[in-house]
Amino acid sequence: MTNNKYVLGWIEEMAAMTQPDKIVWIDGSEEQAEALRAEACSTGEMIKLNQELLPNCYLHRTAVNDVARVEGRTFICTSKKEDAGNINNWMDPKECYAKLSKLYTGAMKGRTMYVIPYSMSIVGSPFAKYGIELTDSIYVVLNMLIMTRVGTNVLEALGESGDFIKGLHAKADIDEENRYICHFPEDNTIWSVNSGYGGNVLLGKKCFALRIASYLGRKEGWMAEHMLILGVEYPNGETKYICAAFPSACGKTNLAMLIPPELYKKQGYKVWCVGDDIAWLRVGEDGRLWAVNPENGFFGVAPGTNLNSNPNALYTTMKDTIFTNVVHNKENNTVWWEGLDKNPPADAIDWKGNVWDYTKYNKADKSTCGAHPNSRFTALAANCPCLSKEFNNPKGVPVSAIVFGGRRAKTAPLVYQSTSWQNGAFVGSIMASETTAAAAGAVGVVRRDPMAMRPFVGYDMGDYWAHWLKMGTMIPNAPKIFHVNWFRTDADGNFIWPGFGDNMRVLMWILARCEGKVSANITPIGYVPNAEDINIEGLDDVNLDTIKELLTVDVESWLADVENIKEFYAQVGDRVPQAMYDELAALEARLNAAK
Numbered sequence: 001m002t003n004n005k006y007v008l009g010w011i012e013e014m015a016a017m018t019q020p021d022k023i024v025w026i027d028g029s030e031e032q033a034e035a036l037r038a039e040a041c042s043t044g045e046m047i048k049l050n051q052e053l054l055p056n057c058y059l060h061r062t063a064v065n066d067v068a069r070v071e072g073r074t075f076i077c078t079s080k081k082e083d084a085g086n087i088n089n090w091m092d093p094k095e096c097y098a099k100l101s102k103l104y105t106g107a108m109k110g111r112t113m114y115v116i117p118y119s120m121s122i123v124g125s126p127f128a129k130y131g132i133e134l135t136d137s138i139y140v141v142l143n144m145l146i147m148t149r150v151g152t153n154v155l156e157a158l159g160e161s162g163d164f165i166k167g168l169h170a171k172a173d174i175d176e177e178n179r180y181i182c183h184f185p186e187d188n189t190i191w192s193v194n195s196g197y198g199g200n201v202l203l204g205k206k207c208f209a210l211r212i213a214s215y216l217g218r219k220e221g222w223m224a225e226h227m228l229i230l231g232v233e234y235p236n237g238e239t240k241y242i243c244a245a246f247p248s249a250c251g252k253t254n255l256a257m258l259i260p261p262e263l264y265k266k267q268g269y270k271v272w273c274v275g276d277d278i279a280w281l282r283v284g285e286d287g288r289l290w291a292v293n294p295e296n297g298f299f300g301v302a303p304g305t306n307l308n309s310n311p312n313a314l315y316t317t318m319k320d321t322i323f324t325n326v327v328h329n330k331e332n333n334t335v336w337w338e339g340l341d342k343n344p345p346a347d348a349i350d351w352k353g354n355v356w357d358y359t360k361y362n363k364a365d366k367s368t369c370g371a372h373p374n375s376r377f378t379a380l381a382a383n384c385p386c387l388s389k390e391f392n393n394p395k396g397v398p399v400s401a402i403v404f405g406g407r408r409a410k411t412a413p414l415v416y417q418s419t420s421w422q423n424g425a426f427v428g429s430i431m432a433s434e435t436t437a438a439a440a441g442a443v444g445v446v447r448r449d450p451m452a453m454r455p456f457v458g459y460d461m462g463d464y465w466a467h468w469l470k471m472g473t474m475i476p477n478a479p480k481i482f483h484v485n486w487f488r489t490d491a492d493g494n495f496i497w498p499g500f501g502d503n504m505r506v507l508m509w510i511l512a513r514c515e516g517k518v519s520a521n522i523t524p525i526g527y528v529p530n531a532e533d534i535n536i537e538g539l540d541d542v543n544l545d546t547i548k549e550l551l552t553v554d555v556e557s558w559l560a561d562v563e564n565i566k567e568f569y570a571q572v573g574d575r576v577p578q579a580m581y582d583e584l585a586a587l588e589a590r591l592n593a594a595k
Ligand code: GTP
Pocket: 246, 247, 248, 249, 250, 251, 252, 253, 254, 255, 276, 277, 299, 300, 301, 303, 304, 305, 309, 438, 486, 487, 495, 498, 499, 500, 503
């Protein structure tokens, strides 16, 4: 398929190590994809679902020990340890190559190595970056065909160049003790072994489009962020774009596909999805920041997705979708997950492949769930009813606002605005969120997750913040920066804010601020809305007092947070920019003055 000597030489080397029986090039054709689906069904790797109800949809179950990203086994392998920084795990590249080579040796014996040439962003566009993933998993091939742009045209666009990301994945024994997700940013290389799950193995996604890309972005003067991109279309036809960074399983897919509340719909407002997970951002010739979504599909959280919370996502998954670790409904050969509807199937197989008795389901005990809490759908962006017409525009979209947000039961108000780019970058650096099932480990523990990028920065976190500050000086017409929290709870632990589609009410305040159309209260943490300026028309359980409560800035709990931030900054280490410490000191002083 190519004469590129860099590509061929590298594949030869990797094949000599992994020793596959044969090598198959993925060309992006439907015939080849269909043959692979049939093969995966014949071996039990995938289950073909009801083709009338869910055309071209399949179900896959991963190993029980392999259901999420594994941050503890994810490494950044730079020649100098300090370049990976304190927040990342580091291994010496030579040592890592040697260690993993042992695991890869003969790992593909009796198996096929698939060669997947893919592009992140539109092939041939100035934003595009190319990768080749070698894998012995048909599931990975079929997911990459949805999530990225795959095919011979990528090899044509690459030509004779050696400028591509080399990704190697082998399932090996799915042994968690020998699972490694390793990045070599200095070599444009990613090695993943002993996993078959999402972010660990779809190497174009977190590994390339965030970890390697963030490293390249710093070198080349752009940014790779864990952000959704959405457009709000006004009744006059004008569209304003917002990027939002929330940690994993904290609401990006839901916000990106939101359906406006009636009050906005009847006025003619519309919301369009450009991306739900990753944004690549560059400064345009016009001095604004421009965003593209480098992906081609959505790898979305299934549980909680339903006709009320996210009908657009549900509709997107009605065809051409791979479901992973959800319930298999044997009654009609479809799928189910907690929060889909109130009718769990009586004849069902759970995500582990066991018979599932929904009457034993206990909400408080996650082990009784039919679908894994991090079960996912892999669906084509092209099937999304609210996909932006700019999705395939190689220039991307101009960004009016950047929104940070986390899952905080207390402390963070519904929304506030930073006072400058530098202050906004600081707000990103102090983000915190309760952990979710998207990564292995405890769930519900508050941890600092700067810019929602803690697991995804391919270099030192302090240098990453410095890059944010530098970018601010390069964008004459920079987006305004905000922070939101949909997850404040009352004394009984119930969410106070209705969330989902109603989040549009907060987006409208954000856009009004960007246009200078609404005033705000200055508080120690930044600008907070006047409660009356959050439109609550049509909301049953929310009144002005609810909004006031959601907007309170509790000085004592913020001061406690400041102490935690100091510890976190110390942990990040020497490369935290002085400007961030200045912002922190100023925040503390303002809070003390307000006591
Ligand atoms: P990744 O794909 O892991 O990066 O996650 P994401 O940020 O796209 O998260 P997603 O939108 O899939 O949301 C994950 C969970 O948060 C789901 O269980 C949702 O039901 C829940 N969620 C999303 N938006 C809201 C909201 O506005 N309010 C509340 N209470 N829950 C929400």
